[in-house]
Amino acid sequence: MWRMPKLADHEERRARIVAALLRIAASRGLHAASMRTVAAEAGVSVSTVQYYFGTKERLLFAGLQHQAEAVGRRIEAGLAANPGGSVRDSLYAWLVQLIPVNEQQRAGYTVFAAYHALALTDPALAEQSYTRGSDELEVVLRALLADAQQAGELSSGRDVGAEAGNLLALATGLADSVMADMRTPEAATALLNYQLDQLFVAASSTSPAAARRP
Amino acid sequence: MWRMPKLADHEERRARIVAALLRIAASRGLHAASMRTVAAEAGVSVSTVQYYFGTKERLLFAGLQHQAEAVGRRIEAGLAANPGGSVRDSLYAWLVQLIPVNEQQRAGYTVFAAYHALALTDPALAEQSYTRGSDELEVVLRALLADAQQAGELSSGRDVGAEAGNLLALATGLADSVMADMRTPEAATALLNYQLDQLFVAASSTSPAAARRP
DNA sequence: GATCGTACAGTACAGTCGTACTATCAAAGC
DNA sequence: GCTTTGATAGTACGACTGTACTGTACGATC
Numbered sequence: 001m002w003r004m005p006k007l008a009d010h011e012e013r014r015a016r017i018v019a020a021l022l023r024i025a026a027s028r029g030l031h032a033a034s035m036r037t038v039a040a041e042a043g044v045s046v047s048t049v050q051y052y053f054g055t056k057e058r059l060l061f062a063g064l065q066h067q068a069e070a071v072g073r074r075i076e077a078g079l080a081a082n083p084g085g086s087v088r089d090s091l092y093a094w095l096v097q098l099i100p101v102n103e104q105q106r107a108g109y110t111v112f113a114a115y116h117a118l119a120l121t122d123p124a125l126a127e128q129s130y131t132r133g134s135d136e137l138e139v140v141l142r143a144l145l146a147d148a149q150q151a152g153e154l155s156s157g158r159d160v161g162a163e164a165g166n167l168l169a170l171a172t173g174l175a176d177s178v179m180a181d182m183r184t185p186e187a188a189t190a191l192l193n194y195q196l197d198q199l200f201v202a203a204s205s206t207s208p209a210a211a212r213r214p
Numbered sequence: 215m216w217r218m219p220k221l222a223d224h225e226e227r228r229a230r231i232v233a234a235l236l237r238i239a240a241s242r243g244l245h246a247a248s249m250r251t252v253a254a255e256a257g258v259s260v261s262t263v264q265y266y267f268g269t270k271e272r273l274l275f276a277g278l279q280h281q282a283e284a285v286g287r288r289i290e291a292g293l294a295a296n297p298g299g300s301v302r303d304s305l306y307a308w309l310v311q312l313i314p315v316n317e318q319q320r321a322g323y324t325v326f327a328a329y330h331a332l333a334l335t336d337p338a339l340a341e342q343s344y345t346r347g348s349d350e351l352e353v354v355l356r357a358l359l360a361d362a363q364q365a366g367e368l369s370s371g372r373d374v375g376a377e378a379g380n381l382l383a384l385a386t387g388l389a390d391s392v393m394a395d396m397r398t399p400e401a402a403t404a405l406l407n408y409q410l411d412q413l414f415v416a417a418s419s420t421s422p423a424a425a426r427r428p
Numbered sequence: 429g430a431t432c433g434t435a436c437a438g439t440a441c442a443g444t445c446g447t448a449c450t451a452t453c454a455a456a457g458c
Numbered sequence: 459g460c461t462t463t464g465a466t467a468g469t470a471c472g473a474c475t476g477t478a479c480t481g482t483a484c485g486a487t488c
Contacts, residue, residue, distance in 0.1 A: 013435095026335075027335065028335055029331075029332065029334075029335035029336065030331070031245055031332075032335075034474080034475065034476080035475080035476060035477085036474085036475080036476095044436085044437095045436070045437050045438075046437090046438090046476090046477090047435090047436060047437055047438075048435075048436060048437080050476090050477075050478090051434095051435065051436070052435095054477095055476080055477080056475095056476060056477090110331075110334045110335060113327070113330060113331040113334055114331045114334075114335075116327060116331070116394070117243075117244070117324075117327040117328040117330070117331040117332075118243065118245075118331075120243075120324045120327055120328075120393065121240075121241065121242055121243035121246075121324060121328075122243065126395075131394045131395075131396055134391075134394075134396060135396060157412075158412070159408065162404075162405055162408040162409075165391075165397070165401075165405050166384060166405055166408070166409055168387070168391075169384050169387030169388045169390070169391055169405065170380060170383050170384045170387055171387065172386070172387035172390050172391070173382070173383030173384055173385065173386035173387030173388075173390070174383045174387075176383070176386050176387070176390070177348075177379075177382075177383055177386070179334065180330070180345045180348075181340075181345075182345055182348060182349060183379070187379075188383075190376075191376055191379050191380050191383065194373065194376040194380070195376075195380055198371075198372070198412075227465095248444075248445065248446080249445080249446060249447085250444080250445080250446095258466080258467095259466065259467050259468075260446090260447090260467090260468090261465090261466060261467055261468075262465075262466060262467080264446090264447075264448090265464095265465065265466070266465095269446080269447080270445095270446060270447090429488100430487105430488090431486100431487080431488080432485105432486085432487080432488100433484105433485095433486085433487100434483105434484085434485080434486095435482100435483090435484090435485100436481105436482085436483085436484100437480100437481085437482085437483100438479100438480085438481080438482105439478105439479085439480080439481100440477105440478085440479080440480095441476105441477090441478080441479100442475100442476100442477095442478105443474100443475080443476090444473105444474080444475070444476105445472100445473080445474070445475080446471105446472100446473090446474105447470105447471090447472100448469100448470085448471085449468100449469085449470080449471100450467100450468085450469080450470100451466100451467080451468080451469100452465100452466080452467075452468100453464105453465090453466085453467100454463105454464090454465090454466100455462105455463090455464080455465100456461100456462080456463080456464095457460105457461085457462080457463095458459100458460085458461080458462095
């Protein structure tokens with residue numbers, strides 16, 4: 001029988017409990033995440049959850065924070081995976097990270113949707129700016145588009161500020177439609193590619209949108 | 215055979231209770247809508263709610279159904295309010311209904327977000343196709359765009375199917391950004407107008423996007 | 429080696445949940 | 459007028475909730 005070392009690693013314990021919370025939120029819903037179910041999922045007692053988070057409100061808070069950081073990391077990873085490519089491909093690499101293409105991303109989106117709905121009626125949760133990542137992403141998109149416009153890669157008469165906002169909103173809406181099972185992930189990424197093809201001048205688009213599907 | 219209602223109007227009672235449920239869901243969240251709080255908000259006893267809906271699951275079901283029908287009615291009203299206008303103005307009239315511009319629409323969106331999050335982990339709720347309205351809207355958009363394309367009003371090289379899907383996703387994403395307080399409703403409608411201006415040939419757009427803001 | 433604080437487990441408590449059950453009261457049908 | 463039935467209220471029950479409290483084994487410190 002294994003016994004816990006008496007001096008525990010707080011960060012590891014907290015991470016384990018938060019992971020249990022997010023697993024439950026993704027599979028059974030955030031409303032099913034009680035002190036008892038989270039403790040059982042993490043393999044600890046309720047008192048341990050109390051010891052590391054004090055109150056359930058703080059536990060939920062930690063869960064949202066973890067989720068927001070995870071989204072931020074995934075978006076950054078999307079750029080790092082495409083270092084030397086064109087601006088168009090970089091834009092695609094950023095935006096496609098918002099569309100849930102596998103079960104893990106879908107689970108993350110489920111948790112995010114639950115927190116989002118909760119924040120709409122809970123001022124304490126809304127104060128935590130969990131959408132800051134999106135704001136930062138919009139700034140990055142605008143900068144990329146400005147570069148492309150100066151290089152003459154964009155269609156004429158485009159407003160880079162408006163295009164950045166609309167691309168982000170488009171990716172968000174496409175993600176919604178995938179989550180609602182109105183569209184397959186492949187169809188959503190194809191639509192995203194179509195929009196980028198319209199934005200960039202035709203000469204730079206050497207392949208049809210369908211060929212870009214992963 | 216028709217029978218006179220003995221005492222109460224069932225439809226009126228059910229509507230009153232569902233309205234109470236949706237008020238609570240919009241103000242305090244769907245998790246705060248219990249049998250007791252809904253009954254108190256409707257000014258009836260818990261037994262009355264039980265009498266008309268039997269179980270809470272069926273009450274929640276009725277609330278979602280009412281909400282979906284309300285969204286459908288609002289979108290239809292959006293078209294009826296603009297009967298003789300251009301295709302571009304009709305498109306705008308449809309799509310702008312998705313963006314919450316006042317407190318009532320924001321409340322409706324809050325309820326919808328709560329149900330959406332719940333449906334992601336509740337198979338019984340997900341089976342009810344509450345997104346059918348969006349599917350039908352996409353069909354209408356595609357038809358409108360096809361007409362406009364045949365009339366030569368669209369920019370060249372546009373795929374009406376992709377444009378319809380992307381316009382709907384864009385409006386959804388803009389609605390999300392407004393709900394998350396990342397953008398004002400005015401900014402969202404301006405972005406929507408910008409996108410429509412890009413889609414339609416420049417000659418038909420006689421005023422800058424900013425002038426179209428309501 | 430006694431003492432102290434950390435890291436848990438167990439339990440108790442007050443409250444809320446959905447729902448079942450019983451009672452009541454007025455209108456409908458005979 | 460009596461019986462039946464629809465429409466409501468009140469209440470009770472078991473399950474679950476978050477949290478406070480108590481106990482306790484063990485590593486660190488002196």
